[in-house]
Amino acid sequence: TQLLEQSPQFLSIQEGENLTVYCNSSSVFSSLQWYRQEPGEGPVLLVTVVTGGEVKKLKRLTFQFGDARKDSSLHITAAQTGDTGLYLCAGGPSNSGYALNFGKGTSLLVTP
Amino acid sequence: DTAVSQTPKYLVTQMGNDKSIKCEQNLGHDTMYWYKQDSKKFLKIMFSYNNKELIINETVPNRFSPKSPDKAHLNLHINSLELGDSAVYFCASSQDGGSGNTIYFGEGSWLTVV
Numbered sequence: 001t002q003l004l005e006q007s008p009q010f011l012s013i014q015e016g017e018n019l020t021v022y023c024n025s026s027s028v029f030s031s032l033q034w035y036r037q038e039p040g041e042g043p044v045l046l047v048t049v050v051t052g053g054e055v056k057k058l059k060r061l062t063f064q065f066g067d068a069r070k071d072s073s074l075h076i077t078a079a080q081t082g083d084t085g086l087y088l089c090a091g092g093p094s095n096s097g098y099a100l101n102f103g104k105g106t107s108l109l110v111t112p
Numbered sequence: 113d114t115a116v117s118q119t120p121k122y123l124v125t126q127m128g129n130d131k132s133i134k135c136e137q138n139l140g141h142d143t144m145y146w147y148k149q150d151s152k153k154f155l156k157i158m159f160s161y162n163n164k165e166l167i168i169n170e171t172v173p174n175r176f177s178p179k180s181p182d183k184a185h186l187n188l189h190i191n192s193l194e195l196g197d198s199a200v201y202f203c204a205s206s207q208d209g210g211s212g213n214t215i216y217f218g219e220g221s222w223l224t225v226v
Binding site: 030031033035037040041042043044045048050086088090092100101102104105107 | 116145147152153154155156157160168202204212214215216217218219220
């Protein structure tokens with residue numbers, strides 16, 4: 001099993017602040033995904049990155065895949081209360097399919 | 113229409129009982145999964161089926177038995193429930209097992225064993 005380490009585990013900030021969440025591994029991934037999970041619901045896909053060095057933007061969210069495809073980051077600009085949730089990264093193994101391995105998540109709380 | 117639906121949403125049962133969780137997806141996907149999310153929010157794969165065939169079976173006690181009558185359904189039966197089985201169980205599906213495919217999750221089934 002290829003492990004994904006996420007940091008920080010918990011983050012509490014005020015509206016308008018910026019933040020970055022990290023997802024790191026010693027393994028190479030063919031792709032990496034970010035999901036957001038809100039209380040009482042299942043995770044929902046935010047983005048998939050597949051190319052080393054790739055940067056994708058989703059409104060105020062910026063996702064980056066590391067050059068070596070071992071790590072990724074999620075940056076949120078001017079956080080809003082609606083960004084509150086559990087952010088999970090998930091990596092697909094390098095030699096086969098199935099994006100099965102999830103990190104332990106970063107729990108984000110954005111307060112007014 | 114709910115893409116991935118699972119029932120029941122909440123389940124409270126006593127130790128030693130046998131229970132089942134049902135899951136159905138209407139997305140036409142070939143691959144279905146069961147994940148377990150513990151109290152620390154760690155989401156761990158339990159099983160993966162592709163076209164009714166078992167593809168992945170992680171280190172799960174054999175008290176857990178998945179059954180896929182067709183590719184749109186993947187049910188989870190648990191025998192002799194233990195306190196440690198308390199968790200949220202998520203059913204999910206994807207187009208196929210290919211890396212990078214979006215995984216669509218159900219809303220989860222909250223299992224509490226007392």
